[in-house]
Amino acid sequence: MKLFDVYPLIDVTPAKAEGSYFWDENGTEYLDLYGGHAVISIGHSHPTYVKYITEQLNNIGFYSNYVKIPIQNQVAEQLTKLSGYPDYTLFLCNSGAEANENAIKLASFHTGKKKIIYFSGAFHGRTAAAVACTDNPKIVAPVNQSENFIKLPFNDLEALENEFKTNSDIAGVIVEGIQGVGGVQIPTTEFLQKIQQLCNENNVVFIADEIQSGFGRSGKFFSHQQAGVTPDIISMAKGMGNGFPVAGILISPKFKASYGLLGTTFGGNFLACAATKAVLEVIEEENLLQNAQEVGDYLVSLLQNQKNINEIRYQGLMIGIDLAFPCNEVRTRLVKEHKMLTGNASTPNTLRVLPALNVKKEDVKKFADALIQILNEY
Numbered sequence: 001m002k003l004f005d006v007y008p009l010i011d012v013t014p015a016k017a018e019g020s021y022f023w024d025e026n027g028t029e030y031l032d033l034y035g036g037h038a039v040i041s042i043g044h045s046h047p048t049y050v051k052y053i054t055e056q057l058n059n060i061g062f063y064s065n066y067v068k069i070p071i072q073n074q075v076a077e078q079l080t081k082l083s084g085y086p087d088y089t090l091f092l093c094n095s096g097a098e099a100n101e102n103a104i105k106l107a108s109f110h111t112g113k114k115k116i117i118y119f120s121g122a123f124h125g126r127t128a129a130a131v132a133c134t135d136n137p138k139i140v141a142p143v144n145q146s147e148n149f150i151k152l153p154f155n156d157l158e159a160l161e162n163e164f165k166t167n168s169d170i171a172g173v174i175v176e177g178i179q180g181v182g183g184v185q186i187p188t189t190e191f192l193q194k195i196q197q198l199c200n201e202n203n204v205v206f207i208a209d210e211i212q213s214g215f216g217r218s219g220k221f222f223s224h225q226q227a228g229v230t231p232d233i234i235s236m237a238k239g240m241g242n243g244f245p246v247a248g249i250l251i252s253p254k255f256k257a258s259y260g261l262l263g264t265t266f267g268g269n270f271l272a273c274a275a276t277k278a279v280l281e282v283i284e285e286e287n288l289l290q291n292a293q294e295v296g297d298y299l300v301s302l303l304q305n306q307k308n309i310n311e312i313r314y315q316g317l318m319i320g321i322d323l324a325f326p327c328n329e330v331r332t333r334l335v336k337e338h339k340m341l342t343g344n345a346s347t348p349n350t351l352r353v354l355p356a357l358n359v360k361k362e363d364v365k366k367f368a369d370a371l372i373q374i375l376n377e378y
């Protein structure tokens with residue numbers, strides 16, 4: 001049987017990995033500055049991660065939310081300590097899109113309203129509601145099209161105010177902490193604060209999608225914390241399991257839980273929680289928020305004022321480098337000539353760099369040297 005051919009693949013086959021590196025089947029070493037779409041947070045095959053998942057598997061791998069799973073509470077305790085949201089509750093699920101589906105559903109249940117505001121450049125996932133608030137008509141099937149989702153220009157305070165003035169059916173506003181797929185576009189502090197203010201005044205649910213920008217990637221636990229706002233629901237995935245499929249939402253105490261309101265078969269299973277437990281422990285013990293900040297600043301300092309770089313947008317280790325031309329050829333050359341993986345975005349000139357949060361300065365220096373060398377040839 002062939003695979004349903006939906007992914008344009010680069011010609012690399014990782015066979016073994018450690019930290020910020022992996023090796024292909026021939027033993028060729030690659031520097032991973034992409035982490036499989038921003039997923040690798042504590043580095044490939046971190047010893048704590050391998051230990052916790054292995055130990056868990058040797059005891060029990062799976063049961064559904066039909067029995068007590070105390071490791072879920074341990075993860076919630078760790079999140080209480082690290083996230084800055086001690087009075088929020090945690091709902092665990094399996095993917096970013098599913099986290100956003102649950103966030104949107106909860107906003108609608110809570111307010112009894114139907115409309116969700118999202119922004120130009122947004123990517124919130126590929127499932128029904130998540131894709132309906134994603135700014136890419138190519139991936140919105142006719143069945144997903146819905147008048148319940150209202151697109152407004154990103155970082156435009158006036159457009160947001162006008163919508164709130166004329167629309168009394170708004171259930172929620174969803175915004176990425178930092179737009180990832182959209183090209184590492186950072187919401188202004190004023191914009192996030194305006195969302196917060198309008199949501200508070202109108203009893204509308206503020207949803208921060210921290211699926212890519214959360215779990216320490218920005219140098220804060222959640223990137224919206226740079227703006228001092230407190231969303232009602234925060235969705236998380238990617239870095240949360242360092243590759244194990246796990247996601248979740250943090251939910252403000254203003255939401256009341258009831259049996260059956262949300263649910264999932266796989267969400268919060270033993271193995272997923274063991275992965276998240278390891279990630280949170282390593283983030284804390286190895287001080288990875290600080291490392292993300294320091295190494296991000298260092299890499300950007302190396303790339304300042306270099307030929308063919310027009311702009312760099314970043315927080316911590318979520319970095320978008322706008323070249324003077326489309327970046328795909330440069331990315332291919334980085335793979336072929338320097339054995340380094342980077343990402344792209346929906347804005348063609350943007351090279352997206354999303355290394356593990358414990359990447360070392362010497363590694364990003366190697367990358368900066370390689371990139372500068374290539375860019376000087378154009």
Ligand SMILES: Cc1ncc(COP(=O)(O)O)c(C=O)c1O
Pocket residue numbers: 037095096097098100123124125126176180181209210211212213237238
């Ligand atoms: C900000 C954001 N939200 C949601 C998603 C969807 O996550 P998943 O692919 O796990 O469904 C992504 C994935 O790239 C994302 O970057």
